Amino acid sequence: MTHLDCLYISLADQQLYGFADGKLRCRLPVSTALNGAGERNGSGCTPRGRHQVRARIGGDLPLGAVLRGRRWTGEVWSAELHERFPGRDWILSRILWLSGCEIGRNRLGDVDTFRRYIYLHGTPDCEPMGVPLSHGCIRMRNADLARLFEQVPLHCPVHIEEHARPEWAGAELAQGFI
Numbered sequence: 001m002t003h004l005d006c007l008y009i010s011l012a013d014q015q016l017y018g019f020a021d022g023k024l025r026c027r028l029p030v031s032t033a034l035n036g037a038g039e040r041n042g043s044g045c046t047p048r049g050r051h052q053v054r055a056r057i058g059g060d061l062p063l064g065a066v067l068r069g070r071r072w073t074g075e076v077w078s079a080e081l082h083e084r085f086p087g088r089d090w091i092l093s094r095i096l097w098l099s100g101c102e103i104g105r106n107r108l109g110d111v112d113t114f115r116r117y118i119y120l121h122g123t124p125d126c127e128p129m130g131v132p133l134s135h136g137c138i139r140m141r142n143a144d145l146a147r148l149f150e151q152v153p154l155h156c157p158v159h160i161e162e163h164a165r166p167e168w169a170g171a172e173l174a175q176g177f178i
Helices: 079-084 142-151
Strands: 006-010 015-020 023-029 049-057 065-068 071-076 092-100 119-123 138-141 157-161
Touching: 015 142, 023 138, 023 142, 092 142, 119 142, 138 142
Parallel strands: 006 157, 119 138
Antiparallel strands: 006 015, 015 023, 049 092, 049 157, 065 071, 065 092, 092 119
């Protein structure tokens, strides 16, 4: 199986682009922050810049597993569970916990991505993708995240940028993403 070398997340495109050996291997829809781009603690924004995957959580959990405080609650998301907890920010299936790599921009002090608990995580399938609606994290479809999780190693670089990537949005994907 090919491991991805790096990920790019375009806030403008609301897409995640995965590369291995310099080739585009995957393009997946995401949902980033409703509040837009920003690094400050408490902003509810998605942080920009260079990051890395600092922790991988939930690899053996079922799809839809409900995580709170990075631990499985024992629950699996369902429409009935969703109705019982309206307004909950659902973190499902897996977590790729990000850490900033740029001191003063997204690392340390009041701009620390890791201490802000910024993740790539699953979300209920009833939530739209391609629309900024999160509280700062990068939300993904559970099935997409599970596939991605298997191919993203610890410390994988993750670049979060504001601008669109039309050259990747329409490009043909190279083989290698399962």
